[in-house]
Amino acid sequence: MKKISILGSTGSIGTSALELVDMHPELFQVAAIAAGSSEQLLYEQCRKYKPSVVALHNPESAERLSALLPDITVFSGTEGLTEVSCFPDADIVISAISGAAGLVPTYHALLKGKPVALANKEVLVMAGDLIMNLVREGRGTLIPVDSEHSALQQCLNGSSREEVQKLILTASGGPFLDYSIEDLRQVTVRKALNHPTWDMGPKITVDSATLMNKGLEVIEASHLFQMAADDIDVIIHPQSIVHSIVEFRDGTMLAQMGITDMKVPLLHALTFPERIKSRLPRLDLKNLPGIEFRAPDMERFPCLSLAYKALEDGGTYPAVLNAANELAVESFLSGTLAFTDIPRVIESVMQKTDRKNADSLETVLLADQKARQTALSVMTRISS
DSSP: EEEEEEETTSSSSHHHHHHHHHHOOEEEEEEEEEEEEEHHHHHHHHHHHHHHHHEESHHHHHHHHHHTTSSSSEHHHHHHHHHHHTTTOOOOOOOOGGGGGGHHHHHHHHHTTTTTEEOOOHHHHHHHHHHHHHTTSSSSEEEEOOOOOOOHHHHHOOOOOEEEEEEEEEOOTTTTOOOOHHHHHHHOHHHHHHHHHOOOOOHHEEEEEHHHHHHHHHHHHHHHEEEEEGGEEEEEOOOOOEEEEEEEETTTEOOOOOOOOHHHHHHHHHHTSSSOOSSSSSOOOOGGGOOOOOOOOOTTOOOOHHHHHHHHOOOOOHHHHHHHHHHHHHHHHSSSSSSTHHHHHHHHHTSSSSSOOSSSSHHHHHHHHHHHHHHHHHHHHHHO
């Protein structure tokens, strides 16, 4: 029986993880769960799964939840999320809480030597060198949950770095793949949240529409697999059947395929290095649609090129990129920023920010904070 701590239990990844617990109660047990502010859903999850420890990032919500759950310890804030990620009885931590809030609890889980199933992109984007140094020191292990990185891990399967020519991340292209620049200026929130192949949370769905999601994944892949930016490509694959490809130096390519359901890479991460018999649906090869690939258009979707630049410049620039993107997407979702203004905000914040060496968690968090302040100033100017 594997005991699980879940950071972000009320989000799309977290609820998928709990569905896997329901499918395989003989294999998994919920030890601790945490969420941002979804108080009611977290309460319902507590009643069903009876975790020992719970946390809500919002202190007021945590106080109300504590009154409703006298038999469960309820924490709040970043410290509360860290209590969940470091819960001693947990055998594995699923890091799926959205945004920069996931960095500190994931960092401390690794310090404690925990295996971490990583579904939070921002952890490696913001502090990839710090996180991977912990892994290399044997302080903890990282198992990718993102479908693309899970696919790469499976395709590499122990191959040496010298054997690998290129990593190729596939991207659906989002709902606006064939939109002109003029069309993109008219994009609404409702249209942006209507993803053609994946069911995800609002923030990551918008990131998919701007291709920033793929840019963040390029940065992640660079850290996870120790590959330079020039050795990581992105290719548009609207059907989302092939999840990533590894090209080897002898010209061989290995691709991983599967259904568009995050429970598949989640199950792989939870049972790694073993594979169990899954009750999930299978890919029906006989009835697949035509598969196509095409190059991304970085002129219409400049967020991807901004992510490559942040990776190449290094230091705190990826953290700056992420912070500016988080605030810009939040502003778009609230209706105060246009879709095409998202990359404008990010580029302006990066231009106004000096690069620092990302040599400590404190430096990364300070860069994140300052970038958010700059982004607020930039967005005020753009929207006025």
